[in-house]
Amino acid sequence: MNGAPGSALWLLGHELRLAWYGSAISGGKRRPGTASIVVWVLACVIMHAAAFALLYALGKGGMSEELQGMAAGAVLLVGATFMLSSGLKACVLALFERGDLDLLLSSPLPSRSIFAVRLLGVAVSSATLFLFLFGPFANVALFMGRPGWLAIYPAVAALATIIACAAMLLTLVLVRLFGARRTMVLAQVLAAIAGALLFLLSQAYNLMPRGNREEVAADTAHSLMQHGLLAPASPLWLPGRAALGEALPLFGLVVLALGAYLLTVGRTHRFFVHGLQQAAAIGHAAPRPAGSVRFRFRSSLFETVIVKEWRLIVRDPHLISQVLLQLIYLVPLLVLVVRGSDAPGPLIGTGLTMLCSSLTASLAWIVISAEDAPDLLRAAPAAARTIRLAKLAAATMPPLLLLALPLLWLIARAPLAGLLAAFTVTGAVLSAGLITLWIGRPAARSNFQKRGKENVASTILDLLSTLSWAGLSFTLVSLTSGAATWTLIAAPIALAVALAALLTAWLFRRRAQ
Amino acid sequence: MSLTSSDTPALQLRGLRKHFGRPAVDGLDITVRRGELYALLGPNGAGKTTTLRMVTGLLAPDEGQVEVLGIDMARDPAAAKRGMAYLPDDALLYGKLKPPEYLEFVAGLWGLRPEEAEPRGRHLLDWLDLSKHAHELTEGFSRGMKQKLALAGALIHEPQLLILDEPLTGLDAAAARQVKDLLLSHVAGGGTVILTTHILEVAERLAQRIGIIRQGRLIAEGTLAELRERTLGGSLEDVFLHLTEQA
Numbered sequence: 001m002n003g004a005p006g007s008a009l010w011l012l013g014h015e016l017r018l019a020w021y022g023s024a025i026s027g028g029k030r031r032p033g034t035a036s037i038v039v040w041v042l043a044c045v046i047m048h049a050a051a052f053a054l055l056y057a058l059g060k061g062g063m064s065e066e067l068q069g070m071a072a073g074a075v076l077l078v079g080a081t082f083m084l085s086s087g088l089k090a091c092v093l094a095l096f097e098r099g100d101l102d103l104l105l106s107s108p109l110p111s112r113s114i115f116a117v118r119l120l121g122v123a124v125s126s127a128t129l130f131l132f133l134f135g136p137f138a139n140v141a142l143f144m145g146r147p148g149w150l151a152i153y154p155a156v157a158a159l160a161t162i163i164a165c166a167a168m169l170l171t172l173v174l175v176r177l178f179g180a181r182r183t184m185v186l187a188q189v190l191a192a193i194a195g196a197l198l199f200l201l202s203q204a205y206n207l208m209p210r211g212n213r214e215e216v217a218a219d220t221a222h223s224l225m226q227h228g229l230l231a232p233a234s235p236l237w238l239p240g241r242a243a244l245g246e247a248l249p250l251f252g253l254v255v256l257a258l259g260a261y262l263l264t265v266g267r268t269h270r271f272f273v274h275g276l277q278q279a280a281a282i283g284h285a286a287p288r289p290a291g292s293v294r295f296r297f298r299s300s301l302f303e304t305v306i307v308k309e310w311r312l313i314v315r316d317p318h319l320i321s322q323v324l325l326q327l328i329y330l331v332p333l334l335v336l337v338v339r340g341s342d343a344p345g346p347l348i349g350t351g352l353t354m355l356c357s358s359l360t361a362s363l364a365w366i367v368i369s370a371e372d373a374p375d376l377l378r379a380a381p382a383a384a385r386t387i388r389l390a391k392l393a394a395a396t397m398p399p400l401l402l403l404a405l406p407l408l409w410l411i412a413r414a415p416l417a418g419l420l421a422a423f424t425v426t427g428a429v430l431s432a433g434l435i436t437l438w439i440g441r442p443a444a445r446s447n448f449q450k451r452g453k454e455n456v457a458s459t460i461l462d463l464l465s466t467l468s469w470a471g472l473s474f475t476l477v478s479l480t481s482g483a484a485t486w487t488l489i490a491a492p493i494a495l496a497v498a499l500a501a502l503l504t505a506w507l508f509r510r511r512a513q
Numbered sequence: 514m515s516l517t518s519s520d521t522p523a524l525q526l527r528g529l530r531k532h533f534g535r536p537a538v539d540g541l542d543i544t545v546r547r548g549e550l551y552a553l554l555g556p557n558g559a560g561k562t563t564t565l566r567m568v569t570g571l572l573a574p575d576e577g578q579v580e581v582l583g584i585d586m587a588r589d590p591a592a593a594k595r596g597m598a599y600l601p602d603d604a605l606l607y608g609k610l611k612p613p614e615y616l617e618f619v620a621g622l623w624g625l626r627p628e629e630a631e632p633r634g635r636h637l638l639d640w641l642d643l644s645k646h647a648h649e650l651t652e653g654f655s656r657g658m659k660q661k662l663a664l665a666g667a668l669i670h671e672p673q674l675l676i677l678d679e680p681l682t683g684l685d686a687a688a689a690r691q692v693k694d695l696l697l698s699h700v701a702g703g704g705t706v707i708l709t710t711h712i713l714e715v716a717e718r719l720a721q722r723i724g725i726i727r728q729g730r731l732i733a734e735g736t737l738a739e740l741r742e743r744t745l746g747g748s749l750e751d752v753f754l755h756l757t758e759q760a
Contacts, residue, residue: 292647292648293612293613293634293635293638293644293647294613294647295613295616295617295630295631295634295635296613296617297617297620297621297625297626297627297630297631297634298617298621298627299626299627300621301621301622301624303621304617304618304620304621304622305618305621307617308607308610308614308617308618308621311609311610311614312607312609312610315609315650316609372606372607372608373605373606373607375571375599375601375605376605376619376622376666377622378570378571379569379570379571379594379597379598379599379605380594380619380622380623381590381591381592381593381594381595381622381623381624382591382621382622382623382624383591
């Protein structure tokens with residue numbers, strides 16, 4: 001994109017170039033490598049094949065256009081919640097975390113242009129994934145005689161723009177109401193909740209009281225589909241109808257997106273600058289009078305390290321949101337554990353094991369791999385072994401403490417199944433911590449979301465360990481309720497794989513430098 | 514506070530070598546006496562930071578021996594580190610900790626008892642003007658405040674040997690004066706300071722002895738007067754440029 005230097009178009013080109021370098025396809029290079037191109041072409045082919053299979057099945061099934069519009073609307077609604085989640089994260093990034101805004105705002109570029117481009121960047125980042133997912137449907141539909149489906153492209157782009165505007169406005173309102181520091185936390189938490197919203201909604205049926213829940217669910221769905229929000233004529237399905245090429249809804253959606261974008265840029269760019277000024281003040285709390293300093297020195301190194309690690313985690317909003325997201329997924333499982341009256345099913349133990357393992361892996365990465373001052377620890381006379389053990393404890397204690405009560409409750413209700421679930425949860429948590437302790441690589445905390453790419457061996461072993469402990473939990477708890485004999489064979493295999501993952505990590509453990 | 518007898522040097526390097534593809538430190542022999550402020554000077558890439566990282570146990574030498582306060586770093590690193598503190602040019606801090614919490618952590622690493630750590634921590638924060646910022650996270654601190662807090666962390670266990678890599682870079686005049694006073698008072702109290710700096714006036718005014726290294730080798734060492742004698746006078750800057758260009 002070659003706008004005149006200093007123009008909004010030129011700035012957009014700069015943003016797109018940066019986005020390209022940060023994308024998974026480019027791998028940080030100007031031209032992607034051959035392997036990367038092959039992987040992406042392959043992914044595109046698979047997506048198109050899947051789209052063809054689905055559209056072919058739809059064609060044979062003879063689904064009415066009304067129903068197709070409702071289905072597309074539902075899919076876009078699901079996408080919109082994820083767009084909101086990624087939009088909020090992108091806004092926090094744009095306002096607080098990218099270090100280039102001081103340079104841009106100190107240049108002669110109008111702040112309105114900077115805001116307009118940054119907002120467009122949020123919209124593009126939200127839309128990209130969904131265009132990749134839904135684009136193949138438009139392409140395949142064109143060759144199957146449904147050119148109207150090409151409207152998927154403008155519909156997704158328009159929806160992403162509307163959601164990006166909403167996310168930016170929400171972030172700026174939060175800055176206005178609560179200040180920059182709290183907004184960072186709140187926006188990250190909201191993004192986590194938005195990301196998990198559909199999961200929580202999908203669990204609504206499971207969380208309803210047993211007994212007549214089938215009837216209640218059927219009645220509610222029927223009534224909503226007849227007259228309420230889910231009725232075929234409901235405006236909820238308009239984006240879906242727009243995506244399938246219905247002219248008026250598409251026109252309305254695009255006009256709404258353009259209007260939202262222009263209004264947001266025109267009316268709120270001053271708040272944007274205000275938000276940036278607030279962000280610059282982060283960390284500059286008003287000084288308090290001297291003499292109010294309170295120390296709490298601890299006599300044990302172990303305790304000192306644990307307290308330091310927990311302080312660093314709870315004060316990092318980005319990490320909190322990531323960890324919180326995993327905790328949100330635990331909520332329905334915990335409700336099932338506490339509420340159920342009959343013996344706990346194997347899926348509860350499996351779910352708890354998987355979530356605790358992944359939560360521990362995240363915490364272990366933060367605590368062990370993302371140490372901010374490794375030279376301070378190495379220059380100190382403290383025993384490296386004690387520090388490492390304390391870090392392991394700091395990563396494993398929160399998940400175990402979190403699940404202690406539900407597991408005790410489970411044990412009280414069904415002692416054998418509960419004990420077996422507690423065993424697999426503990427095994428999974430310790431394995432996840434040890435794998436990071438042994439083969440984790442030093443990294444910056446800001447790279448939390450990229451941690452999987454930076455250390456592929458650790459990611460694979462983590463995944464293997466999580467799945468095998470979860471599998472072990474499923475088979476063992478199934479055995480307590482007289483499951484099929486295949487579980488007798490599967491249980492030792494799952495345990496062997498879990499231990500093999502641990503052993504591999506131990507064999508490849510990093511020696512202290 | 515003495516770890517070993519007071520007649521052993523604070524630091525003794527014998528035939529120290531480190532290669533990173535090419536020699537970074539190439540057979541370095543340095544002895545720093547107790548109660549001395551020693552400045553290690555050299556052009557960029559001369560091997561100053563590599564030397565200090567080997568002295569502090571952050572880097573293992575390929576060859577040679579490091580003795581800190583009479584203790585061999587390779588044989589008993591924990592004992593050698595106990596009497597030493599290291600302050601690199603980029604302060605070793607945690608952005609999400611407040612100053613008292615940082616000092617609590619450092620005191621824990623050096624195994625200080627709470628009853629001895631608390632008065633020292635309080636005194637250091639007051640002395641370095643950080644008490645009024647005790648409730649702020651260090652991520653919002655200026656470079657000078659960060660450097661002062663790192664110094665407080667380095668001093669909380671009352672080290673006999675203080676090692677500083679470019680301690681005055683980026684500090685304003687007031688903060689630089691405070692750090693210089695602190696170093697002089699540490700030496701006056703019997704402690705030893707080894708520092709690297711590119712600000713030659715600082716070495717000229719503070720150091721009792723100066724070592725100049727180039728390409729990992731010690732090319733000159735002595736008091737400022739001795740170095741001037743070798744190079745026919747001038748300021749330390751003249752001496753430094755003469756020696757490093759000549760070598």
